[in-house]
Amino acid sequence: MMTLKFGLIALAAVGMTPLAAQGQTPANPAPQAQAAPNAAAPAGPTAAAANPSATPAAATDATGASAVAPGAAPAAPAFDHAAPTPGIGMPDGRMGLQDQFTPVGREASAFHNNWLLALCAAMSLLVLVLLLWTMVKYRRSANPTPSRTSHNTLVEVIWTLVPVLVLVAIAVPSIRLIRHQYSPPPADLTVKVIGNQWYWSYQYPDNGGFEIVSNMLKEKGDAAAGTRFRTDADGPRLLAVDERLVIPAGKVVKFIVTSNDVIHSFAMPAFWTKTDANPGILNETWVKVDKPGVYFGQCSELCGARHAFMPIAIEVVTPERFAQWVATKGGTMPGATPAVAPADSTAATQVSPAAVSAPAPAAGAAPVAPPTAATPAAPGNTTPGVANRAPDAPTKL
Numbered sequence: 001m002m003t004l005k006f007g008l009i010a011l012a013a014v015g016m017t018p019l020a021a022q023g024q025t026p027a028n029p030a031p032q033a034q035a036a037p038n039a040a041a042p043a044g045p046t047a048a049a050a051n052p053s054a055t056p057a058a059a060t061d062a063t064g065a066s067a068v069a070p071g072a073a074p075a076a077p078a079f080d081h082a083a084p085t086p087g088i089g090m091p092d093g094r095m096g097l098q099d100q101f102t103p104v105g106r107e108a109s110a111f112h113n114n115w116l117l118a119l120c121a122a123m124s125l126l127v128l129v130l131l132l133w134t135m136v137k138y139r140r141s142a143n144p145t146p147s148r149t150s151h152n153t154l155v156e157v158i159w160t161l162v163p164v165l166v167l168v169a170i171a172v173p174s175i176r177l178i179r180h181q182y183s184p185p186p187a188d189l190t191v192k193v194i195g196n197q198w199y200w201s202y203q204y205p206d207n208g209g210f211e212i213v214s215n216m217l218k219e220k221g222d223a224a225a226g227t228r229f230r231t232d233a234d235g236p237r238l239l240a241v242d243e244r245l246v247i248p249a250g251k252v253v254k255f256i257v258t259s260n261d262v263i264h265s266f267a268m269p270a271f272w273t274k275t276d277a278n279p280g281i282l283n284e285t286w287v288k289v290d291k292p293g294v295y296f297g298q299c300s301e302l303c304g305a306r307h308a309f310m311p312i313a314i315e316v317v318t319p320e321r322f323a324q325w326v327a328t329k330g331g332t333m334p335g336a337t338p339a340v341a342p343a344d345s346t347a348a349t350q351v352s353p354a355a356v357s358a359p360a361p362a363a364g365a366a367p368v369a370p371p372t373a374a375t376p377a378a379p380g381n382t383t384p385g386v387a388n389r390a391p392d393a394p395t396k397l
């Protein structure tokens with residue numbers, strides 16, 4: 001019996017061992033497999049972040065190189081971008097609102113600065129005076145037997161009527177402002193603004209439907225060797241981008257705002273504009289900027305790890321310069337003779353692989369306008385460029 005028992009135990013032990021081993025074996029790779037994505041996770045956003053930045057740079061390389069490559073088509077004419085003015089269209093340490101450059105912005109900031117703030121100050125002062133007066137006049141030492149008064153019709157009418165009048169005084173200009181904000185004049189230009197994790201892309205359906213991809217420019221120490229980095233001519237740190245959204249001055253520009261992934265927010269403080277970019281929804285806002293210049297904003301909806309690194313830069317130029325800029329992007333002005341061939345097919349074929357891998361132009365040089373259509377041709381491009389979103393491009397808005 002004992003031998004049989006030992007035999008059974010031994011058998012069980014032998015039988016258990018492979019089971020245990022089998023149990024262990026798949027278990028071991030499992031944590032490794034889990035560890036792998038974990039290990040890759042921090043690298044993921046970095047790589048994803050690097051790619052969008054790298055793409056326009058690669059396109060720029062292509063443009064720069066195609067200008068010198070024998071037999072290659074001449075590069076698109078470069079556009080001389082303006083340098084921003086300190087204190088205009090950017091935070092500069094001042095208290096209060098930024099200077100406004102749209103009619104709605106001026107109306108809103110005047111309403112805030114001259115009316116709401118004044119009203120708030122007057123009301124706070126009134127309450128403070130009443131409090132001090134009560135505390136001094138009716139203090140215990142000066143007034144040992146307190147009054148038993150419980151009703152006073154005149155005082156009750158005053159404290160009901162005055163707040164009502166204050167609310168009316170706020171509501172009338174407020175509703176007028178909302179009416180001006182949400183009844184835009186007919187648009188001279190429509191731009192589709194698309195939020196992406198974590199950059200912006202802009203489409204110009206009125207100008208041939210070309211698209212530009214706008215990434216934040218890294219600091220000199222952070223940018224990879226040979227790639228473009230921020231200079232003061234681009235704008236302040238964390239606000240400068242490689243491709244600015246360009247619009248004409250004095251024209252009504254309608255922004256159709258949407259998103260490719262999560263909720264972003266298209267915000268430009270100097271234009272009094274902040275509009276959520278929701279996936280699957282087209283929101284609308286508009287601006288009419290009188291003064292040419294460079295204005296900066298940021299994504300204003302917490303949208304993920306690199307939310308803080310997707311600034312918005314809008315360059316407002318004269319209508320003549322806007323037409324020049326559109327030409328550098330391969331677009332057309334409404335009413336102008338349409339281009340002979342779609343820009344994306346021709347431009348893409350003109351970019352040779354050698355041109356794509358050519359070194360970057362001198363850092364800090366004036367931004368060279370890359371033909372947008374070349375973007376999809378860049379190797380390793382994960383940015384949804386024109387080719388990747390061809391069905392969207394011709395969308396009539």
Ligand SMILES: [Cu+2]
Nearest residue numbers: 264265299303
């Ligand atoms: Cu965002």
